Amino acid sequence: MANNLPIRALLLIAVLITGLAQSLVLWSSFELHLGDLLPLLGTYAGDGGDSLATQLMLELRLPRTLVAALIGANLAVAGVQVQALTRNPLASPTLLGINAGAACMLALAVAGLFGLAALPLPLLALIGGTFSALLVLALGGYFRAQPSPVRLILAGIAITALLSGLTRAALILSEDMAYSMLHWLSGSLAQVDWDSWHQLWPLSVPGLILALLLGHAFNLLALGEESATGLGIRIHWVRRLAAISVVLLCTASVASAGPIAFVGLLVPPLCRTLFGNDHRLLLPASALTGAAFLVWADLLSRGVAFPAETPVGVITALLGTPFFILLAARSHR
């Protein structure tokens, strides 16, 4: 495995770059070609290039592509962390109820409750996601001396169910707005613009850096709490920092594009098979793979019913479900 590691890494980067380039030009109502990318680069170099194609790519395609890549990286890295913390290879970031909390908050706002509608959408998602994550972590005994993964998972399931119920109730109260909510709830990159990017990166970058710094600590945490303590790891700090990172990554993502399923669940196990279990390599590899995966899924979401758009969350779920079943079957062998 170690011998062809550089090849795998190069292949992964190639897939990502192809995806990024295609994502800028493919499936547009205005005809674009890969060749149009050159004047785009020229724009950044400073020499003219204000054609319609360049404008289109710069204002619509580029932010969407960047947002897709960053959200993919966020969710995959959050997934690796949640799986390391719970020592459960099939755990996903949705476990912490972040998506459900963000969705619930938005639904309450749409229903006109508590005057929440006055607040901007990303802020609402952020508040809801953080609140539900803290609730799940506290109820799940995460801050205790000896947390139990099972209790955390149960708390996550309970809180998610409660919040989803509230979300549905709020949607019934606001029938006229329900369609746009439904679109958001299935996870979509269609409304993404530069504003989304500017909301996304300030939360994502610290979250990603924090996660990458914890790589070696995650390796030692896999030996169990007693051994990790024996090796001088401050377990409580690792847990807290990792929780902060996961909340940052997931709330930022859900605020920009709604809950996108399966990226955080599927990318990490795929990368474990390709790159091994050393978190110092696994975390950056998952970030790149997650980015590539979501960029390509977004491309597909624009292409399958062109010129209509399918929410990208639907595509990741369609791609993800069979893969997940395969994974679950393999893990029980």
Added chain:
Amino acid sequence: MLETRSLSAGYGRTPVVKNLNLQLPEGRITALIGPNGCGKSTLLKTLARVLKPLSGEVLMRGAALHRLDDRAIARQLSMLPQTPTQPEGISVRQLVEYGRAPYLSHWGRLKAEDRQRVDLAMRETGVHELAERPLSDLSGGQRQRVWIAMILAQDTDLVLLDEPTTYLDLAHQIELLQLLQQLNRNGKTIVVVLHDLNQACRYCDHLVVLREGQLVTQGSPDEVFDAELLATTFSLSAQVIRDPVAGTPMCIPL
């Protein structure tokens, strides 16, 4: 080297170990023995600071353990839990390398000296031929030696082990106890929780006998291990004879 002062410890708020004053002798193998639930594992975990004391303190070379820096402690004291979690998809060498963690930079990069230590630890425990094999391929006995290799790579003066023989067959139990003796001869102070009293008498220099969280007695096997101790502490009527091979005390249940 390691001592406890009015130490009470346990899970939650109820103490399992109560008001314990102990001094563990340097350069010896000390066995913690006692009936099930007597608090020997709890004591070991508190010494290894997996559990925080409810009251009292643990001192290492005179300094309160819970106030020292975690990495500094990890360079002097290592711990092998009863059931360490086996991480998935790593090789023997990778696991042993984790033993160097307290010496490494934050990112966990090994230097030449660290690699030498890792190789040495694998040779001392006889697992160097398995170095590139995945951990999951090994038998129980081999795996236990790999964990010991990890502890050795940690290069600490003090080694704590929680029932290291539990999942091993008799031959591998003896092999492991002999390995501990050899490490002790090379200068390590060892504290080990053992269930088998005859093994404790034969392979350890010092016995600490606990019952219901309190110290019953301590001393060398010759001094403390007799029929009366077995009757009062373990509720076992037994005869204590000399081990015909090693000459150490040995119990035969009646």
